[in-house]
Amino acid sequence: MQSFPQPLSAAQEASYLRQYQNGDMHARDILIERNLRLVAHIVKKYIHSGKETDELISIGIIGLxxxxxxxxxxxxxxxATYAARCIDNELLMLMRGDKKRSREVSLYDPIGTDKEGNEITLLSIIEHNNEDVVEQLARKQSLQKLSKIISEVLTPREYFVVIRRYGLFGHSESTQRELASQLNISRSYVSRIEKKALEKLRHHLD
Structure with missing residues (x-):
């Protein structure tokens, strides 16, 4: 992930907060962008959770x-004091959600029956998976390369919009309206961020 901008001084922060209170959305964006370093700092606490760093960063940004x-x-x-708690809470909610979903599952456990009434197990599904192993490896390598390019080329906000918009790296696809609600910005603003991000990627790939 690219380096984050330096945090604001106390005087700068107070000035932008006043502007934001008066309806200046550009000031709000600056407050978010100049506190992204705080997200990266808090994410370090969860680096051994088994989650990808990029996913932790995207969740942390929601908290910010x-x-x-x-x-x-x-x-x-x-x-920053208040934001640290919000970021931490979002990451803890992610961890708790994963813990609730996690279960010990045996390959031999029945997960249903076929048309003839025979039990279907996870093992039987895996054994009948005809996808070529080479194709699986190639797809995995392509996704890793894409993740690296996106992380290097896009800003944190553009990265968040792109991976959520197109359901990359394990995320579900989101509409522009859903992203606008998550980021508390207009749908048209999300559209502009998405368009700019795609233009960056297209230029880089060209």
Missing amino acids: VKAVNTYNFDKGSRL
């Missing part, structure tokens, strides 16, 4: 966006 959207300037604490 929520923090900027709900921060109460009048309480006096720094935005």
